[in-house]
Amino acid sequence: MKQVGAVLRDYLVLVMILGLALLTAIVQPKFISPANLVNIMRQFGPLILVSLGMTFVIIGGFIDLSVAGTINLVAVVTISLIGPLGQTGALVTGLVLGSVCGAINAVLILTAGAITQAEALFITFGMSTFYSSIALIYTGGSTYHFWDLKKSPDMFLAIGSGSIGVLSVSFVIFLVALAILWVFHTKTAAGRAISLTGGNKTAARLAGVPVSRSIVLIYTIAGFMAALGAIVLFSRITTAAPVIGAGFETNAILSVVVGGTTLKGGKGSVLRTVMGVLLVILLNNTLDLLGVSSYMQWAARGAILVFAIWLDNRKEVQGNQL
């Protein structure tokens, strides 16, 4: 009985995904229509990319609220550079900019000697406002559209809505990113150092694990993935507003935690995050199909975030008792 309970706890997310899907399919047959399934696959794009980056931050025992600001900034800067720099130049600049934003967070956290999640939370929260306001100042508050561009943004259009065979391009980007990050996390020394950092910073440092390097790495990865998410996002909707990233930070944290990566750090996997994102997207889709107002969806997400963290904590408590 105890074992059944443990298995159920470990795969609770999967069970919830299946249950939710089944329930929705019964209540609202539109759910399993091909159009809706393609829609779900498309929604996978930006959020999963941001969440994959966030996974490393949380495994490392920190948190990053600045991804919303990073997305805002990267989206408007990248789209505005398509004209002057060309598409490849803009793409590269955007990704570098995101990584730099992440690295700045890491440098602030390192120089301040912040070791708790709380300190990181507040510093990155402040940085998010900072990046967002730079995005607002840069655009003067206006929104950039693809149709205003002098050059054809065909590469970005392909990223946003093209497809390779049956898979959309953004889904392929996700698969490639997932494979690289999974190999990085499980097969390389630098990747495992991140887990060790998150498990116990003092012990890791004493054991000779490069803690500082891990911190720089996790935030740079988070910044890079946020930039990638921003590019996929504005390519899909063909516009970039300086507030485009609002809410991404909480959704990403929600996805990571729901997936089963613990906020206490040290344990977790990018594969779990994929499940978490699937659950969050299914939930949004279900609530949409059931006609729940978008305001109540906000509330539902907050409630699930609180519930998931509580559950995560229970797991820890019960694990210690065994």
Place this chain on the structure above:
Amino acid sequence: MNRLYRLFVQQKALVAIAVILAVMAFSGTEFFSAYNLLDMLNSSTILIILGLGVTLTVIAGGCDLSIGGILVVSGILSIQLQNYVPLPVALVLAVLSGTLVGFVNGFLVVHQKTEPFIITLGMGLLLTGVAQQLSDAHPVPATNPDFMNISNGYQFGDGMFTDGQFPGIPNLVIIMVVCFVFFAWLMRYTAFGRNLYAIGGDYDVARYSGINVITNKWMTLVISGTMAALGGVLLSSKLNTGSAIYGDFTALVVNCGVVVGGTSFAGGVGGIPQSVLGLLLFGMLDNAMNMLSIPSWYQTMLKGAVIVAILWLDSYTQKRKRETV
């Protein structure tokens, strides 16, 4: 040099206030007029009222990021409930909504031992959603003039700056001072207040010395929720509307203001007067930037930078302390 550093770190808020005053002295604006100073104080009152409750949670080693959500929900409730019940009852119920949320926060954070930062952040998100649903994402106007007078009225005067006449004291300032005195007393002269310092200083030591840590820490979140709801009611009364958007930035600013004053996230240090100074700094910063007619996006950027700088300094001080021990 070392003494200068200590002064700078311990009295961050005073140093920053001095800098702002110095800059404004040369700015050639009406910053130092009686009208502006009173206005500045008046507009900082709600932040200070929120900060009083948050200070308790931070001293006890926690924090409360749900105050933004509590603020907007209670603000909207205080107006909508007036349609069903008399004004005083509506106000009490609105404030009690914050008490209830604080109770739930306390259960999750203290009783179930979860991370206060993330849990209260999630709770804030939840409540913002609830507030949007309640108000249908539109501002909710109030119609009762008595309600509006709570925050906009004056005592001992009419609020007019006619020559040589005392303009009176705004109600908000009076409410703030009463709350301030109560909290300062609570933290300094009661067993509850002193227990909180002990709990924030070292949770386990406090537990072993016989302090009921769970109840005491739980109370901090209940108080913080109640104060946030009171702030929400006062804000709605001041603006004569309730809206789901007022709380966006509040949680961050209030928690930072508390830290600026010298109450550290490490717990166990700080106090009510320090928090008031810290929050006054933010009110002053807003006012000064408006006076200098800095565009709003630049204001947000500056405020973000100030917040990061302050938190950086707070962490850095902790690090120095750890390394010298």
